[in-house]
Amino acid sequence: MERLTSPPRLMIVSDLDHTMVDHHDSENLSLLRFNSLWEHAYRHDSFLVFSTGRSPTLYKELRKEKPLLTPDITIMSVGTEITYGDSMVPDHGWVDTLNNKWDLGIVKEEACKFPELKLQAETEQRPHKVSFYVDKSKAQEVTKELSQRFEKRGLDVKIIYSGGMDLDILPQGAGKGQALAYLLKKLKTEGKLPVNTLACGDSGNDAELFSIPDVYGVMVSNAQEELLKWHAENAKDNPKVIHAKERCASGIIEAIGHFKLGPNLSPRDVSDFLECKTENVNPGHEVVKFFLFYERWRRGEVENCEAYTASLKASCHPSGVFVHPSGAEKSLRDTIDELRKCYGDKQGKKFRVWADQVLATDTTPGTWIVKLDKWEQNGEERRCCTTTVKFTSKEGEGLVWEHVQQTWSKESEVKDDSSWII
Numbered sequence: 290m291e292r293l294t295s296p297p298r299l300m301i302v303s304d305l306d307h308t309m310v311d312h313h314d315s316e317n318l319s320l321l322r323f324n325s326l327w328e329h330a331y332r333h334d335s336f337l338v339f340s341t342g343r344s345p346t347l348y349k350e351l352r353k354e355k356p357l358l359t360p361d362i363t364i365m366s367v368g369t370e371i372t373y374g375d376s377m378v379p380d381h382g383w384v385d386t387l388n389n390k391w392d393l394g395i396v397k398e399e400a401c402k403f404p405e406l407k408l409q410a411e412t413e414q415r416p417h418k419v420s421f422y423v424d425k426s427k428a429q430e431v432t433k434e435l436s437q438r439f440e441k442r443g444l445d446v447k448i449i450y451s452g453g454m455d456l457d458i459l460p461q462g463a464g465k466g467q468a469l470a471y472l473l474k475k476l477k478t479e480g481k482l483p484v485n486t487l488a489c490g491d492s493g494n495d496a497e498l499f500s501i502p503d504v505y506g507v508m509v510s511n512a513q514e515e516l517l518k519w520h521a522e523n524a525k526d527n528p529k530v531i532h533a534k535e536r537c538a539s540g541i542i543e544a545i546g547h548f549k550l551g552p553n554l555s556p557r558d559v560s561d562f563l564e565c566k567t568e569n570v571n572p573g574h575e576v577v578k579f580f581l582f583y584e585r586w587r588r589g590e591v592e593n594c595e596a597y598t599a600s601l602k603a604s605c606h607p608s609g610v611f612v613h614p615s616g617a618e619k620s621l622r623d624t625i626d627e628l629r630k631c632y633g634d635k636q637g638k639k640f641r642v643w644a645d646q647v648l649a650t651d652t653t654p655g656t657w658i659v660k661l662d663k664w665e666q667n668g669e670e671r672r673c674c675t676t677t678v679k680f681t682s683k684e685g686e687g688l689v690w691e692h693v694q695q696t697w698s699k700e701s702e703v704k705d706d707s708s709w710i711i
């Protein structure tokens with residue numbers, strides 16, 4: 290959170306499964322659309338928050354499977370764990386809050402008396418969350434009975450039924466909504482209360498997110514019956530909450546447009562970058578667009594190939610250098626020439642490229658350093674390179690690529706680096 294010194298322009302707080310991530314979209318197109326928009330228009334001055342029912346273990350598994358960006362803040366285990374940054378530093382203040390009238394031993398002891406409840410995997414049992422599966426037909430009755438028993442034992446707990454099968458028992462003060470309220474209060478104390486906050490969800494445990502005052506909300510088009518029912522009963526007349534027409538991450542983009550929270554045109558929706566060249570004054574934008582171009586190039590989806598390569602070459606400094614992650618160096622212009630040879634070599638294949646954590650800093654007037662993680666999905670294999678680009682710009686002229694350096698990130702164990710071009 291130290292990345293920003295002033296209040297974020299937008300904070301998106303999104304659920305993951307069936308909201309940010311569409312499990313029916315094997316190409317992950319809506320997620321990739323969102324990623325490009327976020328890195329292009331929001332990363333530099335906004336916060337991305339993931340709020341998921343998943344435990345840290347299952348959250349990390351999802352990040353390996355899907356092209357998820359790195360969030361600024363992660364709220365996991367149905368709002369019982371809040372962590373910050375890439376290294377996921379836990380919020381100890383939140384842990385103290387949750388200990389009020391909570392006893393894990395008593396919760397387990399009482400819940401185990403119900404044969405209808407089937408305990409979920411060990412990784413999903415957390416210090417402030419006990420999770421079961423229960424049949425839809427039994428859920429209401431069990432919830433009622435359990436609540437009475439906990440009350441008798443002096444506990445103050447919350448029972449959430451979600452996704453038509455998951456039953457989570459949490460401290461009363463926990464949940465996605467309470468975690469968001471805590472976070473907003475904390476940000477306000479630090480002078481970083483977001484200008485706008487947009488909550489995004491699809492199921493029962495997301496309903497709380499839409500009850501926090503001054504927060505915009507989107508239920509994605511594929512939202513579950515339980516959430517739509519909650520909305521009809523509790524928030525039907527709230528103009529700040531919409532049911533999107535589009536699925537998952539595309540529904541989030543739709544809501545950004547609907548509530549006028551900022552730009553909502555993803556670079557992935559622009560077919561010809563040459564046409565919007567004049568607005569390219571931000572070096573971060575330039576890099577996001579370049580890697581999108583690179584994906585399309587290898588997929589054989591670029592028209593005007595000659596015009597593109599000529600324009601790219603013209604924007605590279607004549608003595609500019611590209612340092613490949615293997616350590617090999619070559620001129621930037623030669624690298625562009627080499628690109629010609631691999632036009633369309635990934636046509637019809639599973640090949641995607643996305644940028645994560647794009648950060649541009651202007652070191653001296655007219656010079657920028659852009660740092661990012663460049664990801665490449667090639668069939669079932671995924672690799673990441675930490676990429677640093679130096680740009681210069683003279684008054685009234687476009688940006689010039691001066692130097693590009695890549696190093697393998699620690700997640701990418703690479704035995705053969707010959708297929709990595711840029």
Ligand SMILES: [Mg+2]
Pocket residue numbers: 304305306307308490491492
């Ligand atoms: Mg969900």
